[in-house]
Amino acid sequence: MYSATGINCTPMAGAVVEDVKVLGLPLIPFVIRVLIALRLKRVEYELVEVQIAEPKSEILVKSNPVYKKIPVLLHRGKSICESAVIVQYIDEEWSDGSGSSSILPADPFDRALVRFWAAYIDDKLPAPVRALRWGTEAEKAAELAGQIRQALGLLEEAFVECGKGKGFFGGDAVGYLDIALGSCLGWIRALEKAKSVKLLDAEKLPRLTGWAERFLAEESVKGLVPDADEYQKFYAAAEARTSATPAA
Amino acid sequence: MADVKLIGSPLSPYVLRAILALSLKKVEYELLEEKFGEKSELLLKSNPIYKKIPVLIHHDRPICESAVIVEYIDEVWPESGFGAILPADAYHRALHRFWTYYVDDKWFPSLVAIGKAETEEAKAEAVERVRAGLLLLEEAFVKLSEGKAFFGGDRVAFLDVMFGCFVNWIVAAEELVSVELLDEATVPALHGWAVRFREHEAVKEVMPDSGRVLGFLKILQAKWKADAAAAKKKL
Numbered sequence: 249m250y251s252a253t254g255i256n257c258t259p260m261a262g263a264v265v266e267d268v269k270v271l272g273l274p275l276i277p278f279v280i281r282v283l284i285a286l287r288l289k290r291v292e293y294e295l296v297e298v299q300i301a302e303p304k305s306e307i308l309v310k311s312n313p314v315y316k317k318i319p320v321l322l323h324r325g326k327s328i329c330e331s332a333v334i335v336q337y338i339d340e341e342w343s344d345g346s347g348s349s350s351i352l353p354a355d356p357f358d359r360a361l362v363r364f365w366a367a368y369i370d371d372k373l374p375a376p377v378r379a380l381r382w383g384t385e386a387e388k389a390a391e392l393a394g395q396i397r398q399a400l401g402l403l404e405e406a407f408v409e410c411g412k413g414k415g416f417f418g419g420d421a422v423g424y425l426d427i428a429l430g431s432c433l434g435w436i437r438a439l440e441k442a443k444s445v446k447l448l449d450a451e452k453l454p455r456l457t458g459w460a461e462r463f464l465a466e467e468s469v470k471g472l473v474p475d476a477d478e479y480q481k482f483y484a485a486a487e488a489r490t491s492a493t494p495a496a
Numbered sequence: 497m498a499d500v501k502l503i504g505s506p507l508s509p510y511v512l513r514a515i516l517a518l519s520l521k522k523v524e525y526e527l528l529e530e531k532f533g534e535k536s537e538l539l540l541k542s543n544p545i546y547k548k549i550p551v552l553i554h555h556d557r558p559i560c561e562s563a564v565i566v567e568y569i570d571e572v573w574p575e576s577g578f579g580a581i582l583p584a585d586a587y588h589r590a591l592h593r594f595w596t597y598y599v600d601d602k603w604f605p606s607l608v609a610i611g612k613a614e615t616e617e618a619k620a621e622a623v624e625r626v627r628a629g630l631l632l633l634e635e636a637f638v639k640l641s642e643g644k645a646f647f648g649g650d651r652v653a654f655l656d657v658m659f660g661c662f663v664n665w666i667v668a669a670e671e672l673v674s675v676e677l678l679d680e681a682t683v684p685a686l687h688g689w690a691v692r693f694r695e696h697e698a699v700k701e702v703m704p705d706s707g708r709v710l711g712f713l714k715i716l717q718a719k720w721k722a723d724a725a726a727a728k729k730k731l
Binding site for chain 2: 326328334341357360364
């Protein structure tokens with residue numbers, strides 16, 4: 249089975265075969281969340297790469313008219329938008345009832361905890377990561393790196409309460425919060441390399457560092473989180489395109 | 497000693513969401529009102545990350561963020577009172593959650609912008625953004641209600657609560673700047689829904705009337721003006 253990008257997607261054993269498409273790009277953390285979630289549920293999907301810069305792909309504009317952003321999940325003629333909404337949809341739509349492949353925890357308080365921290369991640373990480381990546385002022389850079397480190401510091405503490413001594417935020421298995429933060433690991437590592445700055449510092453954040461290694465080694469995650477070099481290539485190409493295009 | 501406590505004031509629409517959910521479930525709780533402009537020890541202890549209301553405290557454990565709180569209430573008391581708040585099927589749940597995100601991300605900030613606007617142009621711009629958003633929500637309502645009374649169909653559901661908390665804020669904003677926002681001509685379905693939502697047994701018991709909200713909005717407006725002036729002085 250081949251996706252629109254021509255990547256060979258080997259059908260997984262015991263996989264669910266339905267018409268599932270994801271509009272997105274493989275480097276975007278919010279898209280990666282959806283792909284990991286589908287893998288966890290053993291749901292076959294096709295990743296349809298779309299144009300997110302103007303002019304945006306027609307299928308993107310049609311299926312997400314409000315925001316025109318990726319990811320979008322297309323399932324049985326329906327479109328679902330916003331990564332947090334999509335991941336919960338995936339968890340609920342492909343629930344096997346026994347809770348064994350559950351992405352969110354079973355207990356309401358634990359669910360509230362992971363929803364809170366996932367919202368915190370989206371509130372505190374993307375803005376400074378993007379600003380640091382594309383910004384040029386050294387003073388501002390130090391401030392932004394500080395913000396990112398502070399957020400990661402709180403997540404290091406949250407790991408204790410959520411993981412309950414096990415290997416993942418979700419306990420024994422990868423769960424909602426692992427996906428929310430883990431999908432950003434390539435982004436963070438790329439930023440560290442590009443800006444020569446330590447963010448996920450092994451000395452200061454030992455739990456998160458250990459968790460990151462375990463997360464990236466998971467079957468459901470392997471190959472979905474690009475490494476720092478892949479991001480560098482992508483950014484370099486984007487920058488080359490921007491400098492080649494005359495200012496409007 | 498109440499097992500369920502809620503820190504916050506019903507004048508905050510985000511707190512009102514939690515109050516509406518508890519009212520729908522007919523769950524007894526103790527409301528711990530914060531004094532405007534001050535943050536209690538309990539609040540700072542229960543929500544150290546954001547230091548914001550609402551905070552639900554259940555079995556001495558805090559739950560923060562209004563959307564998280566409402567889903568928690570729905571999951572802990574699934575059958576109580578008026579029953580389920582989140583719709584039954586995954587797709588409708590996704591739609592209710594998506595539109596809640598939109599309301600928080602884009603729509604309510606545009607309503608607040610009306611109150612913060614310093615010039616007539618800024619005000620007019622903000623009004624247009626609010627109206628554009630209401631047109632989107634009108635479409636969403638028509639699709640989700642399927643001709644019935646609420647976003648949840650026959651029953652008040654998640655999006656009714658998460659957007660309905662603002663109905664008297666809309667009225668207050670209309671009075672504040674003398675413009676129509678949720679009018680029958682442009683958004684007939686939402687207009688009808690707002691009337692029915694206010695009248696719902698679980699809602700009318702707890703929702704502050706638009707007069708109270710207007711009073712609060714004027715206090716907020718004065719504070720925003722003072723903050724903006726202080727910020728300008730610093731530049």
